[in-house]
Amino acid sequence: MATSSPRPSRKAPPLTVDALWQLERVGAPSLAPDGRQLVCTLTRHSMADNQARSQLWLLPTQGRARARALTACGDKDGQPAWSPKGDRIAFLARREQEGERDATPQLYLIAPDGGEAQRASRFAPGIEAFKWQPDGRGIVFSAWVWPELKGAAAQSRRFKAHAERKETGYATSEAYYRHWDHNLPEGRVLHLLRLDLPSGRITDLFEGTELELPRDGEAGATAWDIHPSGQRIAFQHDPAARKRPSNRLAVAELDMRTRRVRALADDPQWDFGAPSYHPDGHSLALCAAETGRSHKALNELALVEGLDGRRPSWRVLTARDWDHDVEAPLRWADAGQALLFCAEQRGRRLLWRHTRATTQTAALHTEGWVQAFACTGDTLVLAADSAQHPTRLLARSLAAAGADTPRRLERWNDALLARHRLGAVQEQMVAGARGEPVQCWITYPVDFDPKRRHPVLHVIHGGPYAAAGASFNYRWNPHVLAGRGHVVVQVNYHGSSGFGFTFRDSIMGRQGELELQDLEAVTDWLQRQPWVDGERISASGGSYGGFLVAWMNGHVKTPGRYRSYVCHAGVFDRVATFAADSYMERPRDLHARYWEDPARVAAQSPHSAAQHFQTPTLVIHGARDYRVPDCNGLAYYNTLQARGIEARLLWFPDENHWVLKPRNSKLWYQEFLDWVVRHDQPAAPKKKR
Known part of the structure; x- marks a missing residue:
């Protein structure tokens, strides 16, 4: 299939927030x-219903057959995975079937040639993620359970009682008790x-042990193999007796017949994850980060050998000068080579x-942002987007990768994109902090x-250990943000990911310093461009980017250099932010704890420079944000109000660190752009007395 797309006319409007939410979003492929x-x-x-609906679609990777919808009855069918024989597809869903409505996600099976999906599980606590066993007779899955109980029936009874309780209080003695936007299931x-x-029988493989998967649950099915x-x-798993956020992780192996457990990779200086067995079963690939050197050490590729012996050993595979962060999942290809x-x-x-x-180690696919991939035999399928288009599905040959042209497998968003124009996107390098x-x-x-x-x-x-890049972003889409005539600039300041460990580590213990120098150097560069109106420059940011915007308000030397700021979910007070779910990790970033070195913490906190604030700011926050609790946004807004500085607050009672509901997102973009445009104009000159 050709990769070209219909081109919009020269009179077509720019991408709007309504069009952004009409785009169909493609998930990870399973081959x-x-x-x-x-x-x-x-x-x-x-946008009308303020809801999302997810279906499974089947696509050929070869030939001219068309894509077709595989499911239609569910609202949020997800995580599809083919059976080892290819005769069934398993997926998670919450449905009503035969008069029974799922309260939690359950496993369903459907034949690839269609028909009605059949519920395969009835496990009241629900299923988080799963994998097929090689013989196709069993599914291994993760679920939140009460560890002291025995048997699925006992779990179901406790779940029913818990769901029907009248109390709303949350009591815990755990150090790790909430994550992102939810309390971890109590107990x-x-x-x-x-x-x-x-048979439908469910067996808890960790029952009667102290074992558990990482509590953040972010690894999903890549947490085991x-x-x-x-x-x-x-x-x-976390080998420590006391589970805490940011503890190092180890990898162990469980014999499903004997229930014996042995360590495969457990070292106080290293953090391990993403286990992936070699096809012959004699070795295991891992991600390994030397956290004893730095808590932000990059993941390296590692291998555990000697699995059939008594004392397995592990070693790093990637070269020591390979300065990249390996990300899960790890997939074996080329017959295990x-x-x-x-x-x-x-x-x-x-x-x-x-x-x-x-x-x-060499790059196979170098364009845009690879969101997900799958491979089997010589077939490689990628889900990848770019700065100019949302995620697409591409197929290519593993043997010829690098020499072949990827074949696009779908056309879902072409017609809609053809009705809108996207601005050009340019990559630019500027000398920043330390002359780097x-x-x-x-855009x-x-x-x-x-x-x-x-x-x-x-x-x-945000992040800061993230990066702006050749990717199509739905929450901060630069094309929509440029829709009112702005040139949108995204700086990968010191601390950003993808530029090596030294660049990433450079901001530790002095957060805000190098990053501001980078942003100011880019603004200086912009001021020299003939196409920039130097009196109409604004700045916005979210999360760590919100921290930097609040930081700029108190540390930019030139009054009025930025016409306005937008601070979304930004850190304002480092001490108050100890309420965050990441409270164990932040002192490592600051190189200080507030009760031991309050001056050093305050020196990296925007609130400490409140006396210098003067720029109008729109503050945005969500009440369900546990990564940067909303006390930050409210305190920042209140401080601006108390100091008589123009400010506006957009607060969402039902959103987390991000804004995920269509109607809320539309309001977010509207408030954001209205604020920036209103402050584009230079202040009126004062009248002479």
């Missing part, structure tokens, strides 16, 4: 065992269980292949004229 078909989720949002931990498909024999499971994985590089997320025979080059991405408005002067909007990414 059939023969590589001839894939299944993925396709999510559609309704429950994340276990691995097995579902026997023929099943041995090719189907009898052993390698899994990621190579490993595939993603890693960022200079504002892009590439797919890499590490070849064992040569010990060389920093990357910035410039131009659709009617950009280099002979005219345009307003500029900084959009500062």
Whole structure:
């Protein structure tokens, strides 16, 4: 299938927030065992209903057959995975079937040639993530359970009682008790269980032990892997007796028959994850980060060998000068002779292949941002977006990767995009802090004229260990933000990911310092461009980017240099932010605890420079934000009000660190752009007395 798309007319409008939410969002692909078909989720949002609906779609990877919807009855069908024989597809859903409505996600099975999906599980606490066993007779899944109980029936009874309770208080003595936007299930931990498909029987594989999967649950099914024999499971866990956020993780192996557990990779100086068995079962690939050197050490590719012996050992595979962060999942390819994985590089997320025979690591796919991938035999399928389009599905040959042209497998968003214009996107390097080059991405408005002067909007990414890049962002889409005529600039300041460990580590213990120098250096560069209106420059940011915007308000030397700020979910007070779910990690970033070195913490906190605030600011926050609790946004807004500085607050009682509901997102964009445009104009000169 050709990769070209219909081009919009020169009179087409820029991308709008309504059009953004009409785009169909493509999920991670799962390949059939023969590589001839894939299944993925396709999510559609309704602005009218303020809801999302996800279906499974089946696509051929070869030939001219068309994509077709596989499911239609569910609202949020997700995580599809082919059975080992290719005769069934398992997925998670909450449905009503035969008069029974799911209260929690359950496992369903459907034949790839269609028909009615059948519920395969009835486990009241619900299923978080799953994998097929190699023989296709069982499913291993993760679920939140009460560890002291025995048997699925007891779990179901306790779940029913818990769901029907009248009390709303949350009592805990745990150090790790909430994550992102939810309290961790009170009294429950994340276990691995097995579902026997023929009988429907469920067995808790961790029952009677102290074992549990990482409590954040973010690794999903990459937190464990099943041995090719189907009898052993390698899994990621916190070996410490007291579970805390940011504890190092180890990898162990469970014998499903004897329930014996042995350590595969457990070292106080290292953090391990993403286990992936070699096809012959004799070794296991891992991600390994030397956290004893730095808590922000990059993940390296590692291998555990000697699995059939008594004393397995592990070693790092990637070269010591390979300065990238290996990301899960890890996939074996080329009959076990190579490993595939993603890693960022200079504002892009590439797919890499590490070849064992040569010990060389090379990029396979170098365009845009690879969101997900799957491979089997010689077939490689990627879900990738770019700065100019949302996620697309591409197929290519593993053997010819690098020499072949990716084949696009779908056309879902082409018609809608053809009705809107997108501005050009440019990558630019500017000398920043310490004279080191920093990357910035410039998105131009659709009617950009280099002979005219345009307003500029900084959009500062969060993290800080993240990056702005060649990716299509739905929450801070630069094309929508450029829709009112702004040139949108995204700076990958010191601390950003994808530029090596030293660049990432440089901001530790002095947060705000180098980053501000980078942002100011880019603003200086912008001021020298003939197409920039130097009196109409604004800055916005979210999360750590919000911290930087609040930091700028108290530390930018030139009054009025920025016409306005937008601070979304930004850190304002470092001490108050100890209420965050990441409270154990933040002192490592600051190189200080507030009760031991209050001056050093205060020196990295925007609130300490409140006396210098003077720039009008729109403050945005969500009440369900546990990463940066909303006391930050409210305190910042109140401080601006108390000091008589123009400010506006947009507060969402039902949103977390992000704004995820269509109607709320539309309001977010409207308030954001209205604020910036209103402050674009220079202040009126004061009248002489």
